[in-house]
Amino acid sequence: MATALIKKHKYASSAILAGSIVSAAAVITQYYKGSAARSAPPLHPLLDDGIKKGDAKFAGGKLRCHCASRTVEVTLDGNVAHNHACGCSKCWKPEGALFSVVAVVPRDQLRVTANEDKLYVVDDKAAIQRHACEECGVHMYGRIEAEHPFKGLDFVHVELSQEKGWQEPQFAAFVSSIIEQGFDAEKMGDVRAKLKAVGLDTFDSLSPPLMDLIASWTAEKKA
């Protein structure tokens, strides 16, 4: 009886001990996540306060450039896909943001519906022809005209829309590329921790499914 009690007590105390270790670890993890998130610089307005889920039934909407008058307007006839944070130097990003948030939409679902005459192609030698407003500089859409695995898709920034329901960011791509734009390499841990804390996996290329798609296209071309 006594040994049974002692045994019971032993189990009980080790369970309590195990429980307190688990909660201490949780506290440390929370603290680390919290401090990393606090010390990390702003990533993007759609990421910094946590990601808001999109609506699977959302049917599209309008993107508008930043001009107060003669605003360029692009209408999308459906929701976007593969929305993601991108650290590359080519994607348009808002003032003060480290990352852009960019998604794709089939090109036949995109129409410029106002002030198209203000658009120009930023770099006509780039794979993605980015059509930007000559006045405010915002990129309204990027289109691929050359042979490319993503031909048929246009690249867009859903933050240019007032409507809610666009697919939320799914992952972070080309994260290390922000160093090439002058970001301190020593602080990359904070940036990656903050991306993880808002729920995004981080990659230094595109996501594995998209890299597989590119490789499959290349293999097919070679065959």
Ligand SMILES: [Zn+2]
């Ligand atoms: Zn503009």
Ligand SMILES: [Zn+2]
């Ligand atoms: Zn990019």
